[in-house]
Amino acid sequence: MARVVVDVMLKPEILDPQGQAVQRALPRLGFEGIADVRQGKRFELEVEGPVDEAALARIHEMAETFLANTVIEDFTVRVDGEAAAAGADR
Amino acid sequence: MARVVVDVMLKPEILDPQGQAVQRALPRLGFEGIADVRQGKRFELEVEGPVDEAALARIHEMAETFLANTVIEDFTVRVDGEAAAAGADR
Numbered sequence: 610m611a612r613v614v615v616d617v618m619l620k621p622e623i624l625d626p627q628g629q630a631v632q633r634a635l636p637r638l639g640f641e642g643i644a645d646v647r648q649g650k651r652f653e654l655e656v657e658g659p660v661d662e663a664a665l666a667r668i669h670e671m672a673e674t675f676l677a678n679t680v681i682e683d684f685t686v687r688v689d690g691e692a693a694a695a696g697a698d699r
Numbered sequence: 700m701a702r703v704v705v706d707v708m709l710k711p712e713i714l715d716p717q718g719q720a721v722q723r724a725l726p727r728l729g730f731e732g733i734a735d736v737r738q739g740k741r742f743e744l745e746v747e748g749p750v751d752e753a754a755l756a757r758i759h760e761m762a763e764t765f766l767a768n769t770v771i772e773d774f775t776v777r778v779d780g781e782a783a784a785a786g787a788d789r
Contacts, residue, residue: 610734616741631742631766640761642754644700645745651706652721655735664732671730676721 611660612689613668617677618649652676653689660688701750702779703758707767708739742766743779750778 619625625647632646652672656664669686677684709715715737722736742762746754759776767774 618741618743628742634765635761638761638765640757642747643744644747647743649741649743651708651739651741652718653708653737653739654733657732657734667730671725675724675728
């Protein structure tokens with residue numbers, strides 16, 4: 610079974626309090642040199658059958674309508690193990 | 700500035716109610732053929748200076764001690780844009 614990964618991140622212009630909290634905590638914990646942290650969601654989908662263009666198009670639609678809130682979030686869809694992002698909105 | 704991505708996912712043997720909720724909702728929304736969904740976290744770190752082996756080792760330590768709960772979660776550290784995972788625990 611093939612695995613498709615959907616990454617959902619807040620758009621760059623949207624404030625990310627979770628990421629900020631992490632970033633501010635790092636120096637206190639002894640980790641310097643991290644200028645910014647953004648926190649988002651990662652979905653791993655186990656797809657039955659072949660992951661062809663039609664399947665990726667369906668998953669793209671699913672991400673757009675259900676997994677991400679495209680008003681405030683960007684998402685990428687890619688087959689796990691492949692380097693390039695497919696059907697990206699970012 | 701280089702971007703390093705840390706993906707944190709629940710270990711396979713740990714129940715993932717969020718992912719299950721997504722997976723069960725999909726057929727109702729008209730999306731068939733997804734056998735399993737796991738939901739995790741994705742951190743994007745903007746690193747000041749070069750991302751060399753020492754910097755990646757530090758980020759690996761940071762992920763291990765702070766970003767992930769390694770009792771129930773696995774994580775991967777990779778430089779954004781690179782295909783291969785570096786310093787992975789999974």
